Amino acid sequence: MSSVHWFRKGLRLHDNPALTDLCQRPGVTGVYPIFILDPFFVEASQTNSPRIGVRRWKFLLECLEDLNVRLKEHDSRLFVLRGNPLKILPKLVKALDAKHLTFEKDTEPYALYRDGEVMKELKDYSCDVASFTSHTLFDPESLLKPPKTDYEKNVWKRGVPPLTYRAFISKALKAESNGDCVPLPIPAPTKIPSAYTSLDNLIEALGSEVAGPNGDFSVPSSEELNLELPSKEEESPHKGGETVALERMDSFLKDKARVINFKKPETAPTAFYPTASTTILSPYLKFGCLSPRLFHQELWAIEKPALKTSSKPPESLRGQLLWREFFYLCGYAVPGFDSMKQNPICLQMEWKCPQKGDSSPHLEAWREGRTGFPWIDAAMTQLRKEGWIHHLARHAVACFLTRGNLYISWERGAEVFEELLLDADWSLNSANWLWLR
């Protein structure tokens, strides 16, 4: 019996409950691991700048290559399909006569829409569709309160979220220190049943453009995507993939004293990779090359025996992961989270450049790192060249653009970050810009 696992984020084999569950289902004899290159993420936004900058593209391709290599170790492979998932996926399921489709739950607005449409399309087809939480520590649904008052019912359609970090921690962990409440990661599948259908059959059902220029559903090259890659000297030092993610996590966590004493505000924004003061795991968490539950488990194993003396959330390293969790919950629960006007918890201000597509010489100078303020320009230059900057540098440039100096809308800043950051993440980017407003 054929089945499909759809990778979107969650580009990993470890702690991938959707994949592991599928591989263990009785009667499943062939698993197709697929990734769809969705034009939604490729096309330029209204600002005419691409949603994904070239460095993040490169990082994604590295993640896909690495995933393919790891799948091959299990006698499997990754099938990369080019096109709109709403059109391709139902066709694929039908062509393979697949009886199961699994994927990781994704709570961003576009993903919720996309997955809802795919499920609708497959409703009358005898394919069991199942999604699993593993991009966050908790399923956001589980942390929302039912709305009671008319106001709450009107505003919080998905449920009422805790709106402060402290309230979130006490809801999620019941007590600040109780890391034992967090679900544990699961191991990678031991066996991935191979898929047998010939590529010709798939091409006939889906169309040759879906299979890529070589007709083999392989990971695209930079040439296929028309990417103008930076020269070797200009490359970002951060390489994508689960293999690098696990190595980097292990390497950072070797220094237990650093983990136990980690206080985010005291880390240096001017320390760069490979001696950066924070983990630089954000791009790997963003694409799901690293499981947050595995990272949490490793952190908790170091912190728990030293609980009396260790640093605590929100400053500790586990506290950083909990910020991520809190902001994902807000992104899911708060309507219009990425905008000022539609967002009920956002301060309303008369910013300059309020509309998508608005520009100004000050905005351009900020974006290009030529404000004349050395610290701001250095941070924006690092962002452009490496795709990652320290939290305090993000804070500084964000304050400079908004309430600190230029009074330009935070939404314009978030768009620039969305393009340039390797770790650009809808929930976290919106949340952190909102936090500053």
Ligand SMILES: Cc1cc2nc3c(=O)[nH]c(=O)nc-3n(C[C@H](O)[C@H](O)[C@H](O)COP(=O)(O)OP(=O)(O)OC[C@H]3O[C@@H](n4cnc5c(N)ncnc54)[C@H](O)[C@@H]3O)c2cc1C
């Ligand atoms: C204006 C602005 C925009 C930002 N946009 C993003 C974004 O698009 N994507 C993103 O991942 N982070 C974003 N951040 C948050 C933060 O700066 C980065 O997560 C962090 O600097 C990543 O570096 P690190 O992995 O070394 O973090 P570490 O300090 O090592 O923390 C470990 C992990 O905890 C999470 N984390 C840490 N700080 C935060 C935070 N403030 N909010 C949410 N999660 C956090 C990240 O997943 C991070 O990898 C933004 C911050 C600001 C001020």
